[in-house]
Amino acid sequence: AAGPAGMLQPRDTPSRERRELGGLWSFRADLSPGRDAGFAQRWYRRPLRQTGPVIDMPVPASFNDITQDPSLENYIGWVWYEKEVLLPLRWLQGDPAPRVVLRFGSAHYYSIVWVNGVQVVEHEGGHLPFEADISSVVQGSPGTLCRITVALNNTLSPHTLPPGSIQYMTDKSRYPKNYFVQNIRFDFFNYAGIHRPVVLYTTPAAYIDDITVTTTSSDSVATVQYQVSVVGSTASSLSLSLRDQEGKVVATGDGPVGELKVLNPNLWWPYLMHENPGYLYSLEVKMQAQVGRVLLEDVYTLPVGIRTVHVTSTQFLINGRPFYFHGVNKHEDADIRGKGLDWPLIVKDFNLLRWLGANSFRTSHYPYAEEIMDLCDAYGIAVIDESPGVGIKLPESFGNKSLQHHLAVMEELVRRDKNRPSVVMWSVANEPASELPPAAHYFKTVIAHTKALDPSRPVTFVTDANYALDHGAPYVDVICVNSYFSWYHDPGHLEVIPLQLSAQFENWYKTYQKPIIQSEYGADAVPGLHSDPPMMFSEEYQQAMLREYHAVLDKKRKEYVVGELIWNFADFMTNQGTTRVLGNKKGIFTRQRQPKAAAFVLRDRYWKIANESSCLPPVITSHSLFL
Numbered sequence: 001a002a003g004p005a006g007m008l009q010p011r012d013t014p015s016r017e018r019r020e021l022g023g024l025w026s027f028r029a030d031l032s033p034g035r036d037a038g039f040a041q042r043w044y045r046r047p048l049r050q051t052g053p054v055i056d057m058p059v060p061a062s063f064n065d066i067t068q069d070p071s072l073e074n075y076i077g078w079v080w081y082e083k084e085v086l087l088p089l090r091w092l093q094g095d096p097a098p099r100v101v102l103r104f105g106s107a108h109y110y111s112i113v114w115v116n117g118v119q120v121v122e123h124e125g126g127h128l129p130f131e132a133d134i135s136s137v138v139q140g141s142p143g144t145l146c147r148i149t150v151a152l153n154n155t156l157s158p159h160t161l162p163p164g165s166i167q168y169m170t171d172k173s174r175y176p177k178n179y180f181v182q183n184i185r186f187d188f189f190n191y192a193g194i195h196r197p198v199v200l201y202t203t204p205a206a207y208i209d210d211i212t213v214t215t216t217s218s219d220s221v222a223t224v225q226y227q228v229s230v231v232g233s234t235a236s237s238l239s240l241s242l243r244d245q246e247g248k249v250v251a252t253g254d255g256p257v258g259e260l261k262v263l264n265p266n267l268w269w270p271y272l273m274h275e276n277p278g279y280l281y282s283l284e285v286k287m288q289a290q291v292g293r294v295l296l297e298d299v300y301t302l303p304v305g306i307r308t309v310h311v312t313s314t315q316f317l318i319n320g321r322p323f324y325f326h327g328v329n330k331h332e333d334a335d336i337r338g339k340g341l342d343w344p345l346i347v348k349d350f351n352l353l354r355w356l357g358a359n360s361f362r363t364s365h366y367p368y369a370e371e372i373m374d375l376c377d378a379y380g381i382a383v384i385d386e387s388p389g390v391g392i393k394l395p396e397s398f399g400n401k402s403l404q405h406h407l408a409v410m411e412e413l414v415r416r417d418k419n420r421p422s423v424v425m426w427s428v429a430n431e432p433a434s435e436l437p438p439a440a441h442y443f444k445t446v447i448a449h450t451k452a453l454d455p456s457r458p459v460t461f462v463t464d465a466n467y468a469l470d471h472g473a474p475y476v477d478v479i480c481v482n483s484y485f486s487w488y489h490d491p492g493h494l495e496v497i498p499l500q501l502s503a504q505f506e507n508w509y510k511t512y513q514k515p516i517i518q519s520e521y522g523a524d525a526v527p528g529l530h531s532d533p534p535m536m537f538s539e540e541y542q543q544a545m546l547r548e549y550h551a552v553l554d555k556k557r558k559e560y561v562v563g564e565l566i567w568n569f570a571d572f573m574t575n576q577g578t579t580r581v582l583g584n585k586k587g588i589f590t591r592q593r594q595p596k597a598a599a600f601v602l603r604d605r606y607w608k609i610a611n612e613s614s615c616l617p618p619v620i621t622s623h624s625l626f627l
Contacts, residue, residue, distance in 0.1 A: 006210025006229065007129055007415045009370055010103060010201040013299040017091075018201035021148070025194070026082040027057030033178050035077030035153075044114040044149040048082040057081065059198060060105070062191035062338025076166070076182045081150040081194060092142040096205035096291055099232075100138055103131035105196025105341065105369060107152050109160060114149040116141070124405070125161065126154075126195070127366040127388050128412045154192035155182065161388045161409050162186055162365070163397045185391035186365060186430075187584060188331055189573040191338035196369050204296040206232030206289035213283065213419045214456050215306045217319065222265035222306045226283070228256050233289035233296070241284050242304065250281070267319050268305030268421040270359045270382045272610035277380025280305050280421075303377055305421025311458045311477050313513045316562040318382070318424065324613060325382065325517055325563025326606045327360030328353070328588075332368055333572040335591060341369050348593055349569070350375055356588075356599065357606030362462075362519065362565055365390035365430045367413050376422035383422045384460070384480075384519075384565075387413055389429030389446075398438035406442075407449050414453040426450050429461040431482060435469040443472030462519045467507045478562070479508050482520035486545055492536050497548035505556045516556075517563035521549050524585040525596050537585070539597040546601050566602060 010018045026048045030038045038044075043051045057063055059081070064073050091100050102115065108126030112119065121132035138146050156164025164184040169175035184190055209231040216223050230236045242251040242260050251260035266279040280303040287298040310317040317323060330349070332339045346369075353361070359382060366388040376383050387409055392398070410428065417423050428446045432439060443461060450459045458477035463470055473479060485500045486493050508516055525542035534540035546566070553564050571587035574580045583591065588599040 005231070007131075007412070008208070008210060008300060008302075010101075010199050011301065013301060015298045016201060016203050016300070018199050021083055021085060021198040021200065022059055024056045025059045026054040027063065028052060028054050028080045029063075029072055029075050030078045030080065031071070038078055038080055038151060043080055044119075044151070045117045047084070047147060048080060048149065054082075057193075058337075058340070059083075059194045060196050061193055061336075061340030062108075062195065063193040064189070064191055065336050065338055075192075076155055076180070078151050078153045079192070081152065083148045083198075084145045085148065085200070087138055087142075087146055087200070089142055091202055092139045096294065096296075097135065097139055098202040098204055099133055099207060100135045101131050101201050101203070102134050102148065103129060103199050103201065104150075104194065105129050105198070107150065107194045107196075108154055108190075108192045108339070109156065110153040112151045116147050117149075125388065125409055125412065126192075127368075128409070128416060129196075129370070148198075150194065152192065152194070154190060156184060156190065158394055158396045159399075159401045159405060161402075161405055162391045163394065163402070164190070164391070165394070184575065185393040187574050188333065188365070189338075189575060189583070191333075191573075193338065193340065195332070195339045196341045196371075204232075204289075204298045206230065206236060206287070206291050206296050207298045208285055208287050208300045210415075211283070211285060211300065211302050211419065213302065213304055215304070215308070215421075217265055217267060217306055217308060220264055222262040222267070224251070224260040224262060224281075224283070224304060224306065226253070226258060226260065228285055228287075230256070230287055230289065233291055236287055236289035239286045243282050243284065245279065245281075262306065265306050268307040269380055270318060270323065271354065271380040272357060272359050273318070273321070273323070273380070273613075278305070278378050278422075280377060302419060303374075304419070305377060307421050309424050309457060311515060314515055314560040314562075316424075316478065316515055322613070323382070323424075323562070324557060324609060325360040325384075325565060326609050327358045327362070327382070327563070327565050328356070328569040329362050329364040329520060329565050329567050330368075330569045331364065331572040332366075332372075333570070333591070338573075341371060343371075345593075346372055346375065350379060350381075352569075352589060352593060353381065354379070356603050357610055359606075359610070360384070360563070360565070361569070362386055362427065364520075364568075367416070370416070373417060373420055373422065377420055381422055382424045383420075384425045384427050385413065385417055385423045386427035386430060386462070389432065389461070392429055392432035394433075395436060395438065398433075398436060398442045403442055403445060406446050410446060410450045411453060414450065418454055423457065425457055425478065426454070426459045427461055427480065428459065429472075431462060431464045432472070434461075434463055434465045434472040437471060440471035440474075444475050447475040467504075467511050473512060477514065479512055479514050479516045480519035481508060481516060482567070483518070484521060484523075486548070487523050487536075494534070494541075494544055494548050497545070498552055501549060501552040502555075505552070505561060509560050515560050515562040517565065518549070518553060518561065519563075519565050520567040521564070522546075522567040522586040525598065526581065526585050527590050527594070527596050542586075542588075542596065542598040543601050546598055550605055
């Protein structure tokens with residue numbers, strides 16, 4: 001498991017090098033009945049090709065859709081990946097030699113990693129980075145191949161995040177011997193594999209381990225508070241300089257803790273809220289450290305956005321101005337690559353978001369790749385950053401074992417994304433069974449823990465429970481509600497939406513006096529299916545449902561509704577089932593990112609809202625989240 005060390009994104013700097021290990025890896029699924037042959041036969045001890053057949057597998061990618069093998073499409077259990085690389089000699093020599101670190105952006109779900117047969121790291125969780133210092137393993141044998149072996153297991157249990165359960169089918173008259181299925185309580189395909197880049201990177205033997213930045217601002221001056229930790233030396237000095245986008249130094253500081261004052265700052269604003277959204281400064285941190293007789297230098301540059309977030313009983317304020325989320329829910333999902341990171345897809349999606357006039361999205365239902373988050377920072381897309389806490393439905397998923405893991409996941413998520421201006425709120429879960437009594441203690445604990453890790457941001461979870469029965473809602477800062485009136489309830493009856501949606505908002509507000517986001521709503525539409533009068537699954541029905549929701553949202557956003565996020569940005573793959581035709585069709589774009597009719601309805605609306613609200617005067621200048 002990862003320790004309390006920092007998790008700074010690997011960057012090339014004058015003192016650091018990084019090398020991506022993308023491309024083809026050797027791959028084998030362990031098809032033995034117990035899925036344990038790889039451990040019994042110790043496949044990590046020698047090259048994978050020497051213990052049996054291997055195939056080529058692209059990294060990053062999910063393995064499920066890459067081959068024509070149906071057993072791999074729905075495979076549950078251990079798979080094995082391997083890559084052999086040659087390291088530059090300069091990484092292995094010197095006194096002191098540099099640190100060599102192996103880092104995985106994510107691998108789903110449980111990973112064990114060996115280098116040259118030596119186990120270097122073990123990690124639970126499919127959507128957050130983990131790394132290992134492998135210097136001692138590789139520096140003993142310069143000039144030889146470095147063999148990286150990964151065993152990866154996608155099995156979900158009641159205590160994983162997301163949870164699931166394995167069900168053995170014991171009726172011999174209906175199922176083959178040892179037959180089992182993976183049950184999940186969430187509506188997206190459980191893609192597996194090494195989903196994000198694998199990198200090797202170096203740092204000096206003494207190095208900058210972590211940086212934490214928080215910002216406050218008034219009209220004419222901003223403060224950037226910083227905390228820097230150094231590992232590997234007790235005698236180190238730090239100097240910091242903050243540069244604007246022209247490269248001009250606007251503030252300097254030194255030492256591990258302090259604050260930088262910035263006069264007439266360029267604030268970080270969301271897209272369409274300012275003519276120059278997503279303004280980023282760069283904070284250059286320089287360390288000098290004495291190690292033995294050698295003076296080591298390390299440099300790390302962190303993008304910094306200056307902005308504040310504040311929540312009142314009716315508003316969500318960014319830099320003191322009311323912010324209205326007009327955005328989407330997404331998935332990391334596409335043809336062939338599954339959940340694998342893919343640059344053309346990422347850039348296409350951001351271009352579609354900006355075409356749509358979307359200023360925000362929620363990372364439904366797990367943290368997204370750092371590469372995606374970087375673009376949110378740079379483009380001014382506000383993010384509700386959600387943990388993988390989806391499908392928490394069974395009573396045993398609210399026990400102490402589940403809770404401890406959920407707390408650890410929130411630590412990993414906050415540690416990774418704490419410095420991002422685009423992250424304006426944490427979401428700890430989606431649609432849990434929060435009407436169950438143990439949900440009260442569970443969510444009180446998870447939310448308090450998240451706030452202790454990061455007091456600067458509001459915290460929520462997304463509910464579909466009845467307002468009167470929800471045991472977790474008392475602890476959130478913003479109420480996020482999912483509802484599908486005229487779809488899962490009263491299917492086909494658009495006429496019930498005005499009454500039911502108005503009642504939903506009024507009941508929640510009356511009970512909690514907190515701002516509300518409609519965090520999901522939508523309808524499946526099969527592209528090319530048409531019907532007038534609108535019928536379910538036609539493009540016209542999806543349009544009509546959106547318009548009914550929008551009419552109510554237009555009334556309530558004058559009061560206390562602070563956002564609306566369509567479900568979903570694009571069609572995505574799910575488990576097979578009688579209500580899913582090659583996946584979920586609630587996208588306003590197809591899985592290939594082409595617009596359905598509803599995309600144009602949403603685009604007209606979002607640009608209209610943006611034009612209404614872009615010239616609002618500042619309401620409040622907040623120094624912190626909770627005044």
